[in-house]
Amino acid sequence: MSISRASLRAIPTSYATCSIGAPSDPLPSKLAAISAAGFKSIELSFPDLLAHAEPLSKSSSKSNSVREDDYDTLCGAAEDVKRICGELGLEICMLQPFARFEGWREGTKEREEAWDRARGWIKIMQACGTDMLQIGSSDAPASPDSSGITTAASALAADLRALADLLAPHGLRIAYENWCWSTHAPAWHDAWALVRAADRPNVGLCLDTFQAAGAEWADPTQPDGRLAGAGVDVGARWAASLDRLAREVPAEKIFILQISDAYRPVPALGATDEGGLRPRGRWSHAYRPLPFRGGYLPVVAFSRAVLQTGFRGLFSVEVFDGGPDGGDQKGKDEDGLKEEAEGAMQAHVRLLDECADAA
Numbered sequence: 001m002s003i004s005r006a007s008l009r010a011i012p013t014s015y016a017t018c019s020i021g022a023p024s025d026p027l028p029s030k031l032a033a034i035s036a037a038g039f040k041s042i043e044l045s046f047p048d049l050l051a052h053a054e055p056l057s058k059s060s061s062k063s064n065s066v067r068e069d070d071y072d073t074l075c076g077a078a079e080d081v082k083r084i085c086g087e088l089g090l091e092i093c094m095l096q097p098f099a100r101f102e103g104w105r106e107g108t109k110e111r112e113e114a115w116d117r118a119r120g121w122i123k124i125m126q127a128c129g130t131d132m133l134q135i136g137s138s139d140a141p142a143s144p145d146s147s148g149i150t151t152a153a154s155a156l157a158a159d160l161r162a163l164a165d166l167l168a169p170h171g172l173r174i175a176y177e178n179w180c181w182s183t184h185a186p187a188w189h190d191a192w193a194l195v196r197a198a199d200r201p202n203v204g205l206c207l208d209t210f211q212a213a214g215a216e217w218a219d220p221t222q223p224d225g226r227l228a229g230a231g232v233d234v235g236a237r238w239a240a241s242l243d244r245l246a247r248e249v250p251a252e253k254i255f256i257l258q259i260s261d262a263y264r265p266v267p268a269l270g271a272t273d274e275g276g277l278r279p280r281g282r283w284s285h286a287y288r289p290l291p292f293r294g295g296y297l298p299v300v301a302f303s304r305a306v307l308q309t310g311f312r313g314l315f316s317v318e319v320f321d322g323g324p325d326g327g328d329q330k331g332k333d334e335d336g337l338k339e340e341a342e343g344a345m346q347a348h349v350r351l352l353d354e355c356a357d358a359a
Contacts, residue, residue: 001246001308005356008307013038013348014093014256014316018045020340022331027052028084029334035088037341043094043316044081044128053077071120078127093314094175094206094256095125096134102159103138103149103184110140118163125172132255133167134175134206135160137185137194139281151184157197164200175206175255180214181280187215189241192249204255207306208318210262210288213297216241218262220283221271225264225296238298242305251310257303258318259351260288261295265326286322286329290347294324300354307355315352317344 015034017027027048034042046068053066057073066073085092098121104111125133141148150156164174178191185191188207195203214220217238219227227234265287269279277285291299322329332340 001310003304003307003355003357005353007312008352008356011312011352012040012314013345014041014043014314015039015341015344016043016045016096016258016316016318017048018043019260019317019319020344021337022329023047023051024331025337027081029337031081031084031088031090033334033337033341035090036338037345039090039317039341039345041091041093041314041316042085043096043134043318044078044092044130045096046098049074049077049081049124049128052081056080069116069120071123074120075123075127078124082128092128092130093316094132094134095121095128095130098133098135100138100140101135101163102156103140103142103151104159105146105150108146118166122167122170122172126170131172132175133172134177134256135163136177136179137182137191139179139182139278142183149183153194153197156184157194157199160194160198160203161200164198164203168200168202173202173204173255175204177206177208177258178211178215179281179284180211181278181284186280187241188212188245192253195253204253205249206256206258207254207302208258208260209291209299209302210258210260210284210297210318212302213238213299214262214280214284218264218297219280220262220265220269220287221279223268225268242301245305246308249309251312254306254309254311254313256314256316257306257311258316259291259299259303259348260317260319261291261293261299262297263287263289263294263324263326264296266324282326285320286326287324288319289321290317290319290344291351292347293321293343300351303351304355315348317348319344 020030057066101114142151178185178188180186
């Protein structure tokens with residue numbers, strides 16, 4: 001399918017609140033910068049909502065920190081975020097990231113907690129006015145017994161189907177994303193297989209330039225940052241994967257495309273888990289700049305494959321830029337946040353320009 005420049009002009013823009021400034025920066029300041037740069041919507045990050053709830057909680061005479069399951073307080077904060085976004089002309093396109101949901105076995109504490117969390121997040125979605133929940137493919141350890149998740153596709157799809165049925169009466173939907181360090185669905189086609197098996201109209205894909213390339217093209221534990229082929233032509237396999245995406249996935253089953261690049265870690269990351277997080281997970285959390293800012297992933301190639309499906313939906317900036325060394329994101333004043341958001345919009349415009357077919 002052709003990718004005309006005219007068809008790209010109407011692509012809606014979004015910015016994940018976790019991707020601007022630092023966790024310590026006030027959410028209203030982030031939202032103001034995002035709006036001023038011309039973005040039309042946000043992904044509301046749960047940690048940002050939690051932080052925003054803290055001062056609201058204290059003003060209502062609660063002295064303790066807001067718990068992640070204090071849904072009354074969090075819903076109040078979500079309503080406040082909705083108000084601020086309305087004043088700034090922003091929509092809330094998605095609540096994220098809902099993690100480690102699928103695969104827990106019946107009767108386990110983890111499964112009960114996952115479903116309790118799902119019901120609580122539904123309340124938050126209703127309070128902030130979004131209809132989309134991002135679920136990342138679980139990175140919980142797998143186990144043949146109840147100590148971990150199952151990797152049986154039928155069980156994983158059944159969990160997504162059951163959650164979709166819980167969401168449907170409220171007009172809500174799931175954007176399911178492959179996380180490249182996931183236990184069971186690290187690649188986009190793994191997530192797509194589960195979306196198809198779930199077989200619900202309110203379950204679709206959250207595709208991500210970093211997660212896709214991070215699973216099938218790159219490896220932060222290798223000195224050159226590239227996936228070792230073991231006799232396989234990784235470049236040819238990647239090209240075939242992009243061709244498959246463009247041919248096989250209906251545009252309407254892609255709910256959002258998240259945009260980021262990645263630095264090649266020097267030295268390469270250790271291959272062992274650290275702090276319970278796999279190497280690609282550590283890479284994802286701190287080494288993800290905007291496109292065209294020193295990264296090395298084939299961002300344009302993947303974005304073009306998505307556009308060749310006919311998708312012209314949300315392009316959303318989701319970066320975690322700790323610099324080439326993967327340090328902590330630094331806090332910024334209002335001018336710094338504004339400059340960062342403007343840079344993100346410039347990267348968005350350039351990405352679409354490079355994705356368009358040559359005239």
